[in-house]
Amino acid sequence: MNEHNLNARLEALSDGVFAIAMTLLVIELKAPDPESIHSVADFWASLLHALPIAGSFLLSFTIIFITWVNHHALIRSVPRTSAPFLFANGFLLLTIAFIPFPTALLGEFILTDHAAPAVVLYNAVLAAQAVAWILITQCALRSGLARDDDAQNTLRTSRNNGYGAFVLYSLLSIIAVWFPTAVAILTTATWIVWLVKSLRAKHT
Amino acid sequence: MNEHNLNARLEALSDGVFAIAMTLLVIELKAPDPESIHSVADFWASLLHALPIAGSFLLSFTIIFITWVNHHALIRSVPRTSAPFLFANGFLLLTIAFIPFPTALLGEFILTDHAAPAVVLYNAVLAAQAVAWILITQCALRSGLARDDDAQNTLRTSRNNGYGAFVLYSLLSIIAVWFPTAVAILTTATWIVWLVKSLRAKHT
Amino acid sequence: MNEHNLNARLEALSDGVFAIAMTLLVIELKAPDPESIHSVADFWASLLHALPIAGSFLLSFTIIFITWVNHHALIRSVPRTSAPFLFANGFLLLTIAFIPFPTALLGEFILTDHAAPAVVLYNAVLAAQAVAWILITQCALRSGLARDDDAQNTLRTSRNNGYGAFVLYSLLSIIAVWFPTAVAILTTATWIVWLVKSLRAKHT
Amino acid sequence: MNEHNLNARLEALSDGVFAIAMTLLVIELKAPDPESIHSVADFWASLLHALPIAGSFLLSFTIIFITWVNHHALIRSVPRTSAPFLFANGFLLLTIAFIPFPTALLGEFILTDHAAPAVVLYNAVLAAQAVAWILITQCALRSGLARDDDAQNTLRTSRNNGYGAFVLYSLLSIIAVWFPTAVAILTTATWIVWLVKSLRAKHT
Numbered sequence: 152m153n154e155h156n157l158n159a160r161l162e163a164l165s166d167g168v169f170a171i172a173m174t175l176l177v178i179e180l181k182a183p184d185p186e187s188i189h190s191v192a193d194f195w196a197s198l199l200h201a202l203p204i205a206g207s208f209l210l211s212f213t214i215i216f217i218t219w220v221n222h223h224a225l226i227r228s229v230p231r232t233s234a235p236f237l238f239a240n241g242f243l244l245l246t247i248a249f250i251p252f253p254t255a256l257l258g259e260f261i262l263t264d265h266a267a268p269a270v271v272l273y274n275a276v277l278a279a280q281a282v283a284w285i286l287i288t289q290c291a292l293r294s295g296l297a298r299d300d301d302a303q304n305t306l307r308t309s310r311n312n313g314y315g316a317f318v319l320y321s322l323l324s325i326i327a328v329w330f331p332t333a334v335a336i337l338t339t340a341t342w343i344v345w346l347v348k349s350l351r352a353k354h355t
Numbered sequence: 356m357n358e359h360n361l362n363a364r365l366e367a368l369s370d371g372v373f374a375i376a377m378t379l380l381v382i383e384l385k386a387p388d389p390e391s392i393h394s395v396a397d398f399w400a401s402l403l404h405a406l407p408i409a410g411s412f413l414l415s416f417t418i419i420f421i422t423w424v425n426h427h428a429l430i431r432s433v434p435r436t437s438a439p440f441l442f443a444n445g446f447l448l449l450t451i452a453f454i455p456f457p458t459a460l461l462g463e464f465i466l467t468d469h470a471a472p473a474v475v476l477y478n479a480v481l482a483a484q485a486v487a488w489i490l491i492t493q494c495a496l497r498s499g500l501a502r503d504d505d506a507q508n509t510l511r512t513s514r515n516n517g518y519g520a521f522v523l524y525s526l527l528s529i530i531a532v533w534f535p536t537a538v539a540i541l542t543t544a545t546w547i548v549w550l551v552k553s554l555r556a557k558h559t
Numbered sequence: 560m561n562e563h564n565l566n567a568r569l570e571a572l573s574d575g576v577f578a579i580a581m582t583l584l585v586i587e588l589k590a591p592d593p594e595s596i597h598s599v600a601d602f603w604a605s606l607l608h609a610l611p612i613a614g615s616f617l618l619s620f621t622i623i624f625i626t627w628v629n630h631h632a633l634i635r636s637v638p639r640t641s642a643p644f645l646f647a648n649g650f651l652l653l654t655i656a657f658i659p660f661p662t663a664l665l666g667e668f669i670l671t672d673h674a675a676p677a678v679v680l681y682n683a684v685l686a687a688q689a690v691a692w693i694l695i696t697q698c699a700l701r702s703g704l705a706r707d708d709d710a711q712n713t714l715r716t717s718r719n720n721g722y723g724a725f726v727l728y729s730l731l732s733i734i735a736v737w738f739p740t741a742v743a744i745l746t747t748a749t750w751i752v753w754l755v756k757s758l759r760a761k762h763t
Numbered sequence: 764m765n766e767h768n769l770n771a772r773l774e775a776l777s778d779g780v781f782a783i784a785m786t787l788l789v790i791e792l793k794a795p796d797p798e799s800i801h802s803v804a805d806f807w808a809s810l811l812h813a814l815p816i817a818g819s820f821l822l823s824f825t826i827i828f829i830t831w832v833n834h835h836a837l838i839r840s841v842p843r844t845s846a847p848f849l850f851a852n853g854f855l856l857l858t859i860a861f862i863p864f865p866t867a868l869l870g871e872f873i874l875t876d877h878a879a880p881a882v883v884l885y886n887a888v889l890a891a892q893a894v895a896w897i898l899i900t901q902c903a904l905r906s907g908l909a910r911d912d913d914a915q916n917t918l919r920t921s922r923n924n925g926y927g928a929f930v931l932y933s934l935l936s937i938i939a940v941w942f943p944t945a946v947a948i949l950t951t952a953t954w955i956v957w958l959v960k961s962l963r964a965k966h967t
Contacts, residue, residue: 167374170779182867191877216853241420248378255386265395371578445624459590469599575782649828663794673803
């Protein structure tokens with residue numbers, strides 16, 4: 152049977168989930184109620200008030216896009232498939248589809264003095280995403296789905312990055328109980344590092 | 356004419372509907388109103404309160420993903436198409452697109468003492484989905500759309516599973532009038548069984 | 560240049576818009592506020608109250624799916640493209656993306672005694688969709704984009720159906736000012752006829 | 764490695780984001796609360812009231828569709844890829860995914876006497892989109908990703924259009940602080956020009 156076909160449709164479903172999650176994030180940015188706005192100054196103030204929501208939208212959009220780039224590179228090196236590999240990908244999609252919720256929490260509460268649960272949950276989802284990443288690469292390695300030795304090595308590096316990310320975001324998730332603002336800044340910083348690293352990567 | 360083409364676009368539309376339904380589920384998880392939260396404890400309590408909604412999100416996500424895996428396997432064994440086959444698929448997509456509504460009902464009401472209508476409707480939708488499944492396989496079998504004898508047998512097994520699922524979820528839907536909580540647990544259990552069975556299936 | 564490629568991406572965009580419009584319809588079906596429901600009877604009553612919304616969801620879902628089937632058949636017979644053809648398709652997508660709004664109006668107001676504007680608008684959108692259909696087929700015919708004589712004839716039939724649909728839904732839209740309920744039933748009936756006709760069509 | 768593949772999946776993701784952004788716009792058009800409507804006249808008045816929202820929906824839909832046509836033509840002339848090219852496309856998708864928010868603001872506030880912030884933001888997003896366009900074409904030109912000399916020239920024209928659009932929408936964004944209505948009309952006019960130009964373009 153045609154295994155490539157299965158991953159082709161997995162790609163189509165994944166692209167759909169990634170694209171929708173990226174675009175749904177903006178739903179949290181709601182136009183202010185026209186009746187509560189009485190002047191241009193009021194309007195600017197309400198937009199200023201929406202800045203943390205826009206910031207968390209930007210962070211989550213970047214995270215989903217980078218994950219998409221990585222996911223694409225991974226699928227490309229795995230021409231074969233298996234049921235566990237498929238369901239590990241399903242788990243990754245679950246964490247992606249879930250992101251709009253902690254993003255909304257982060258945007259609404261980061262500037263309040265009870266932001267901790269939002270930052271804890273946000274990092275917990277990133278840790279869960281790392282678990283999905285470990286499962287996907289592990290399934291591919293165990294079942295020998297990789298294209299060749301090169302792909303095998305890429306998968307191993309990817310899996311080890313997954314372990315690193317799991318430890319990092321689990322720790323951040325715990326520390327966020329006491330220092331939510333500092334952790335939110337750190338979380339953002341880790342993705343700026345990822346972004347710069349990805350920008351320098353060769354996709355040739 | 357190119358029949359494969361038609362099913363290719365059916366796959367594209369289906370992947371779209373599956374992906375959107377999976378991602379729309381999370382819209383029910385709404386950030387609590389910042390003005391109703393006065394402390395970290397309040398915030399945790401409101402997240403705890405959202406747990407049944409998260410649970411029903413997880414259940415529906417799993418159901419849609421497993422259905423997607425099965426749908427993909429089915430389409431793969433049917434290279435030809437026909438109008439009834441196309442519209443039977445449309446009916447399946449209808450049940451998929453509808454799932455976010457009973458999911459929201461289940462999440463909001465499962466812990467109240469009037470959960471029955473939510474559980475009844477949820478299982479009724481699963482029964483309707485089984486009907487869609489029976490129609491799809493039946494159309495493919497009648498019009499001789501299957502690729503070969505192997506595919507024919509797979510379709511027959513799939514149709515019989517559909518009959519089984521229809522009886523099961525219709526019964527659960529009726530019993531839920533009196534025992535909603537027990538039925539909700541049973542419904543979840545049936546999908547855990549499906550998940551384990553699917554994970555062990557060979558997609559090679 | 561590769562013209563097929565352009566229509567391939569037009570198909571991808573169209574499938575996306577069709578799939579999202581179909582799935583977004585369900586957003587109008589909102590779970591009732593748990594605090595307004597005090598008993599199982601209350602819950603059933605609120606679901607009963609949502610029936611017209613579910614009905615208009617079903618009607619619009621059917622309309623979008625049938626339009627998708629027709630759109631697919633049309634694109635298949637047009638291997639070449641042109642800028643006007645592309646933008647005529649864009650206009651069709653506009654009418655599809657717009658459907659969730661009149662659908663919501665229809666569902667909310669059909670059982671009230673001031674349903675007229677909802678039914679007028681609903682049929683006006685169907686008339687606009689017929690215009691899009693005329694434009695698409697006309698552009699394809701004028702620029703000679705059709706695959707062969709057979710395709711040419713199909714396009715001509717399709718265009719004439721478009722003219723018929725435009726006259727029909729324009730008239731219904733006007734009559735709805737005085738007889739909204741009767742027109743809503745008639746509109747639904749026309750799509751049942753379409754559905755039956757489509758089901759009997761040969762897609763081989 | 765297969766570079767075409769990467770752009771193929773970039774196209775799939777992009778088509779998803781474009782399609783969803785186009786369809787999400789309609790969510791802002793909400794059915795009026797049935798309890799606030801007591802007569803057919805009330806209903807028509809509330810629909811009339813929604814006209815500016817429908818107008819901004821139409822404008823944004825047109826902008827996204829034209830951008831999609833241009834994006835498609837661009838990707839078609841770039842068979843190779845690179846990490847910066849990929850992330851420049853990600854930035855374009857960010858501006859597309861963001862459009863529903865300023866669209867909602869424009870629709871809600873354009874007829875009030877404090878519309879300025881909405882028009883400023885709307886044009887700022889169009890200026891950001893021009894930046895994305897410059898980045899994409901510049902990345903493709905620098906890394907020599909273009910298919911041939913023809914494609915190279917197309918990219919250069921496209922980049923120069925990007926510079927022009929950036930200057931134009933930045934200026935409009937600033938002027939909108941004082942003359943929001945005039946700028947809103949001008950912005951709409953620029954896209955009508957674009958639409959007419961695109962309609963006359965050869966896609967053969």
